[in-house]
Amino acid sequence: MSQLEIKDLHVSIGEKPIVKGLTLTVRSGEVHAIMGPNGTGKSTLAKAVAGHPSYTITSGDVLLDGKSVLPMQPDERARAGLFLAFQYPSEIPGVSIANFLRAAIQARLGEGEELDATGYYKRLYSKMDLLQIDRKFTSRAINDGFSGGEKKRCEILQMAMLEPKFALMDETDSGLDIDALRIVADGVNALRSTNLGVLMITHYQRLLGYIVPDHVHVMWDGRIVKSGDKSLALELEAKGYDWVKNELVPA
Amino acid sequence: MSDVTATESLPAPIADTVDNPVSGIDQTAGNFSYKMDYEFDAGTGLSEKTVRYISSVKKEAPWILEFRLNALKQFLAKPMPTHWATKDLENINFDKIRYYLSSGQKPKRTWEEVPDDIKKTFERLGVPEHERKFLAGVEAQFDSEAAYSNIKDIVSKQGVIFVNSTEGLREHPELFRKFFGKVIPTGDNKFSALNSAVFSGGSFIYVPKGVKVAQPLQAYFRINAENFGQFERTLIIADEGAEVTYMEGCTAPKFSTSTLHSAVVELVALKGAKIQYITVQNWSANVFNLVTKRGVAEEDAEVRWIDCNIGSRLTMKYPGVVLRGKRARGEVLSIALANDGQHQDTGAKMIHAADDTTSNIIAKSISVGEGRSTYRGLVHIPKTLANCRNNTECDALLINEHSRTDTYPAISVRGRKNSVQHEASVSKVSAEQIFYMMQRGLSEGEAMSLAVNGFVNDLVKEFPMEYSVELKRLIELQMEGSVG
Structure with a gap:
């Protein structure tokens, strides 16, 4: 059982405060959704937790199983078990998905340990079967010329292979049509387990119809202003973000 | 004969595992020099005496000595090409270079005959067991003589001649003299003249009509004495319809003073023949690598250069193809990586001299730290020709803000019936990636x-x-x- 604790976190971009005191705990096996309008700091939260160099954490802490990740480089955080599914994944021309994942898994092995290639491909193909991804996919360069749906499936495949303790999913539904959304959601659902905690960031309730969260948090101006179960998402959908603004945000 | 042994002046082996990776083999074992007694040593500096010494040691025919002496004159008369090339060339001290060293062995024929210390070198270079057997087909040049040269049975059964330059000129003058120094004339440039004066080592290959050599012929070169220039000379002739691939990898131990490598490589692809020449150059970061490489492609023939430059202090190398026969094809694929303190000045030349000829140049460079890469391209299609095509792509990748890249494409295409396509890009690895x-x-x-x-x-x-x-x-x- 693992635990990701975000404690009174404050994040700035340059001089501008974006996240202003956010506290949240996610445990293994739980799926949390953070909802909120654009510009409220949801993506900033995800990137700051992952260690993006453009985001400065001005106060607060992020603990993974009780240990602060803040002194760690992004790659150390990743190897410790934090995975960020990007809203806009980078293209890496010439680097195939298979080679990229292989390098990422090799990076998790100890000094002098060599990846077993046969075992690796076996596992890769079984994950691809699970996620219903065509095997030809692995020879394509990472995200290079991918459609929106392909990029998101590529993120889910990486998540499946790297088996993180916690996945931060940043607007995984953005840019997807309804079919692509269903495929991606099926993939995430297939990966749900007692060993994985998920923090889903989304603007719309739509995604939550496919990936049903255990907890829903409403974010506004850099803070969580209301938490509840999945019914909160429906209530939010019905009442709109004006409801949050008028009733939930302290004047 | 000289009693100078090069080992006396050598620095202790440097156990650096990162800076000077060895091409072709285990990279942790590259930085060393092995003890070697040189039987023949032309001393430092270049004069007529040096040239005569080299020629006499090699027991050359008078015409070769003549050729060398003429080349020396041309070398001395030519100015450094610093009006277009880097001023760093002026840092070469020709008086401090050793132009010829040899342990005096005859080229070896079988693995058993290879001296133990050279075998030890292969071992230290980390050549795996199965590859040492593979080396049975390898022309490995230790310093200026081929220490080991054994054409695989299959290759010689096919009538292929694969010898070093000395042996080629001595044993097969009727074959090699016709093209020797013809593709690249002595006076082509200052360094081709230098090579023509003092060349030793390198491969002479003749592939008879219609013979397709199944496996690539290989060569390893390394510089193993301080201040010792290496001037190998290679000539490959593929007779009509023949096909051959040649690969060379360069490794060099690290020395504190600059060394000079100046090779000349000539390729002749007769009607319908194909030659592919592959180089992975990884000289240590104090080597001036000034190489002239050119091929001639006759009717329906193809010459392809695959050229990869990772090492050296300064590399100047522009492999070229003269497309002399109809429908001839020329190609240069080039990769250059310039790290701190390095300048990779590379490119390609395509001279179209017949109708329906096509050429393709793809050059990629990476500049790291304060490294600098330069692309120079020459494409020439005169207006008297028709249906000639050239495609040139050059892409540069800059790793950080101090690295530098320059592109100098010179494309001269005349006439209404010829076409040319040129694309260039400069990109960076982004922080987001x-x-x-x-x-x-x-x-x-x-x-x-x-x-x-x-x-x-x-x-x-x-x-x-x-x-x-x-x-x-x-x-x-x-x-x-x-x-x-």
Whole structure:
């Protein structure tokens, strides 16, 4: 059982405060959704937790199983078990998905340990079967010329292979049509387990119809202003973000 | 004969595992020099006496001595090409260079006959057991003589001649004299003249009509004495319809003073023949690598240069193809990696001299740290020709803000019936790409080397398997030290 604790976190971009005191705990096996309008700091939260160099954490802490990740480089955080599914994944021309994942898994092995290639491909193909991804996919360069749906499936495949303790999913539904959304959601659902905690960031309730969260948090101006179960998402959908603004945000 | 032994002046082996990776083999074993007694030594400096000494040691025919002496005159008369090339050339001290060293052995025929200390070198270079057997087909040049040269049975049964330059000129003058110095005339440039004066080593290959050599012929070169210039001379003739691939990998131990490598490579592809010449150059960072490489392609023939430059202090090399027969094809695929203190000045030349000829140039360069890469291209299609095509792509990748890249394409295409296409790009590895890869658990250095390997990936695929794996590892090693 693992635990990701975000404690009174404050994040700035340059001089501008974006996240202003956010506290949240996610445990293994739980799926949390953070909802909120654009510009409220949801993506900033995800990137700051992952260690993006453009985001400065001005106060607060992020603990993974009780240990602060803040002194760690992004790659150390990743190897410790934090995975960020990007809203806009980078293209890496010439680097195939298979080679990229292989390098990422090799990076998790100890000094002098060599990846077993046969075992690796076996596992890769079984994950691809699970996620219903065509095997030809692995020879394509990472995200290079991918459609929106392909990029998101590529993120889910990486998540499946790297088996993180916690996945931060940043607007995984953005840019997807309804079919692509269903495929991606099926993939995430297939990966749900007692060993994985998920923090889903989304603007719309739509995604939550496919990936049903255990907890829903409403974010506004850099803070969580209301938490509840999945019914909160429906209530939010019905009442709109004006409801949050008028009733939930302290004047 | 000289009693000077080069080992006396050699520095202690340097146990550096990163800076001077060895091409072709285990990279941790590259920085050493092995003890070797030189039986023949032309001393330092260049004069008529030096040239005469080299020629006499090699027991050459009078016409070759004549050729050498004429070349020396041309070398001395020619100015440094610093009006267009880098001023760094002026730092070469020709008086401090040794132009000829040899242990005086005859080229070896079988593995058993190879001296133990040279076998030991292969061992230290980490050549695996199965590859040592493979070396039975290898022309390995230790210093200025081929210490080991054995044409595989299959190759010689096919009538292929694969010898060193001395033996080629001595034993087969009727074959080699016709083309020797014809593709690249002595006076082509200052360094081709230098090579013509003092050349030793290198391969002379003749592939008879219609013979297709199944496996690549290989050569390893290394410089193993301080201040010792290496001036190998290679001439490959593929007779009508013949096909051959030649690969050379260069390794050199690290020395504190500059060394000079100045080779001349001439390729002749007769009607319908195909020659592919692959180089992975990884000289240590104090070597001036000034090489002239050119091929002639007759009717329906193809000459293809695959050229990869990772090492050296300064490389100046522009492999070229003269497309002399109709429908001839020429291609240069080039990768250059310039790290701190390095300047890779590379490119390609395509001279169209017949109708329906096509040429293709793809050049990719990576500049790291304060490294500098320069692309110089020459494409010439005169207006008297028709249906000639050239495609040139040059892509540069800059790793950080102090690195530098320049592109000087000179394309002269005349006439209404010819076409040319030129594309160039300069890109950077973005911070977002690096973050993306680090988020998957790769260190910054690993992320960078993956991005760089991706950049050259489509070209590396053209390399034979063992070279592409090697190249990938070399790039990884180069990138490791470039971040943080």
